[in-house]
Amino acid sequence: GAVVSQHPSRVICKSGTSVKIECRSLDFQATTMFWYRQFPKQSLMLMATSNEGSKATYEQGVEKDKFLINHASLTLSTLTVTSAHPEDSSFYICSSRDSSYEQYFGPGTRLTVT
């Protein structure tokens, strides 16, 4: 199956700083990438959908100015958590989709804000 990488896998940052998470599709061109957030023992909640070269579409309740998404190429999307606070601590997972129905998930990034 297709491979999606995420970097970093874990990050600890101080409150008020910004953190960038990268999501790359390694062996296919992803027309659409998705960003999810998952709290412990809970389900994945879609934050936003990004298409290469256009603005991301955010789900209701997700602050677009806080969670900046850039999808500059068909293989790379980035999520920047700006002015992070402890309540932003979570597991962030990206997925990529080619022209088929299947989504390929990255391994996730565990963010801890102190």
Added chain:
Amino acid sequence: AQKITQTQPGMFVQEKEAVTLDCTYDTSDPSYGLFWYKQPSSGEMIFLIYQGSYDQQNATEGRYSLNFQKARKSANLVISASQLGDSAMYFCAITFGNKLVFGAGTILRVKS
């Protein structure tokens, strides 16, 4: 809007036995896809099986099979011959346009 319901927060199964994880859904779209994913403690999402709404046969992938009952809007996952490595969180998901909507998940524990 699409809705996915997994009513079993946690399940136990004896090693080598079969287990069924429940999933019901609600959608007004005639064309949709249903997925099951496994998420071990490492956090990665592992694709298990897919069923399209127009597929006539129930999907099977090795020890995984999907009991698709379209009229009842259910898509239960059956894992045969459970192994200790099957212990994980399992999510059912349904397509909504180009998005996926996930259920709350079921934690499966396999006992030796």
